[in-house]
Amino acid sequence: MSKPRSGTGADGFRKYYASKKDCGACALKALCTPNQETRKISRHPHEAVRDKVPAMAGTDAFLESSRRRKKVEMLFAHLKRILGLGRLRLRGPNGARDEFHLAATAQNLRKLAKLTVDAPSPA
Secondary structure, three states: OOOOOOOOOOOOOEEEEOOHHHHHHOOOHHHHOOOOOOOEEEEOOOHHHHHHHHHHOOOHHHHHHHHHHHHHHHHHHHHHHOOOOOOOOOOHHHHHHHHHHHHHHHHHHHHHHHHHHHOOOOO
16 A cells, blocks of 8 residues: 655655656756756745845844744743743643743743832932
8 A cells, every 4th residue: 555645745845846858958058957967956944034135134023023023932031041941840731821821920020029129219
């Protein structure tokens, strides 16, 4: 019994192969595929989206998104490294959620304590 092909390889890429007849008759064969008999092209299913991303890289929305993502990732890194939350101790999705909420609350309280300590006292 054979397994039906999905169209993509194990690496997630779809491979396109030109026929030897088409490549042999092409005037650009020496430039296109000098060391191969035919042209082989690998394309990711989301390649069209990947092509659009560089055009969006300079926009204001992209810069705002990058700034927000860095902020959130730094909070996660702080939880993992400083507060030792590399592994969750409570079991199951509800336990993990509860433990994470407690850690986030502790992180927010630490921020609040820093703000109140650093703030000048009213005279």
